[in-house]
Amino acid sequence: MSVASGARAGLKAHQDSVRLPEAELVRGLTDILGLxxxxxxxxxxxxxxVRQWADGERKPSVEVMTRLRHSYHVAALLAEHDPASVxxxxxxxxxxxxxxxxPATLLREGSTDETVRQVLAAARAFAADGGV
Known part of the structure; x- marks a missing residue:
């Protein structure tokens, strides 16, 4: 995996979290985090x-989809640097x-803008400290 630096780090993760269709995003998130x-x-x-969301058979609520998009952003950012197990x-x-x-608890229970910013900042700090 290529590692972006500076302000560009995590840009693709952000873009994908916004642009991917719901089912594709859920599949990608499941690939990283597991069912x-x-x-x-x-x-x-x-x-x-989750399988039904990923297959497009069912749609999560708007609130849940927002949490999943935030979670995908964080997970994909970390996956640029570390394997799925990490x-x-x-x-x-x-x-x-x-x-x-x-972080999973915060994203599930407190998905406010400030909470998401805190989780993203923690993820960026973790990614900057190492990785494969």
Whole structure:
């Protein structure tokens, strides 16, 4: 994976999070985070709903789709630097830059603009500190 630098870092992740059709975005997010984590962020109990979103058989609510778009932006930004297993661990782990709250929890429960900015800032800092 190529690594962008400076202000361009994560630009493709942002553009894709805005431009991708819903089903394609859910498939991409699932490729990075896995069905269970996407279901958690999407506030559904069964991964079947995520599969249906990814297949275009069903649409998530506007609120859930907004959370998934934000989550895709963060996940794709991290995936530019690290493998999916690291991105998954980052989403689920206690994050000192976020008050020791897992990013997935913040994106699921507090998807305000400020929360999303905080999660993105934490992701950018993590990506800048290393990666493969």
């Amino acid at each position: 269970r984590l996407v279901a958690y962020i999407g506030s559904v109990k069964e991964t079947r709903a 991105v998954q661990a980052w989403f689920q782990g206690l994050n000192p830059e976020l008050g020791d709250i897992p």
